[in-house]
Amino acid sequence: MAKTMEQSVNVNEVSRISTGTSMKGEINSPNDIRIDGSFDGKIISKGRVVIGDKAVISGDIICDNVDFWGKMTGSLYVRDTLALKDGCVVNGDLHVKRLSVELGARFEGNCKMLKDGEFEKVAGEVSAAAPASASGAASSAASSPVHSSSKSNLGGVSLK
Template sequence: MIRMGRGSKNDQPESPVQPYNTPTSTPTYQYQSEAVAAPTRAVTDSESMARDIKEGRLSGFVGHGTVLTGETHFQAMLRVDGQLQGSVSSESGTLIVGTNGQVDANIAVASAMVNGNVNGDIIATEKIQLGRTARVIGNIQTPRLILEDGALFEGNCSMVKAKEAVESRAAQADSQGRSADYLSTQSDETDDEEETLFTDSSVDEDEDEDEVKADAAII
């Protein structure tokens, strides 16, 4: 009798067919880092002040927490990081009001750079610069005005009159200089004339003395 069925080979469980994957080579990319220049570090207020002191440009400083009241006069540069009350003046100096500085005074200087608070009028013969943290309540008179984004200014601004005043002072100074040169020239000419007269007088006296001596010799 012939027995029909699966043989021994079929008794074993068939293993699942594994798909054959063709290995693909993954390309390797090498990124070359480009040299990027480091951004320039911003100069802080303290570093700027230290540089001004070292170079001898800073003639006065009102530190944070300091309160001064009265009339303030300076020559080259004055920096205010504290509180200043009264009046501030300088013919050729520059006033710097720091971020924490507060000036409750009328200001008359050559240049003003404001980054803090100013309550009062500002007159500058050269320029006024208001930084982005500046807060100025008062009138401004200057031939040049620089306003950065964020600055707060409330008051009147006069630039034409300031420019005319600067030109008038320059013309007056030029006129005085020409007058001084003219007077100096006149003085030199007068000195030359006096020297010539003195020389001629000396020559005449010498001639008279020679004539007297000649007459005495004849006698």
């Protein structure tokens, strides 16, 4: 039987924030990450990051590839390909090697197309910096309960 996918993903190796879940802080994973809830902070992955259509992100994402359907305020640093899907809203700066934009995707900000070797320099500077949106969140994460919100404000756009 022929293999239909280049690389299969073990579901146990995908970190996930489900719909209705809200988190603050920093996620650092060697594996793929999927966000369907709300996240405020920094996401660092050596794999693919998938932002679902119900996701609301505030902060930075540093990874190899991104498939983006949700809403975000912040910067994306992508080693290879960023795919902005129909219905997504991104307010911030993009630093990518390759960019795919579907009809209906919304982006407001600056886009820097990276050359070979530039990702390590740019992403390294961002990784070393403290999380811009979530300063102190890691230390308070253990004491604050996880909560869900039905409304969020994203750069003047009200989400329900």
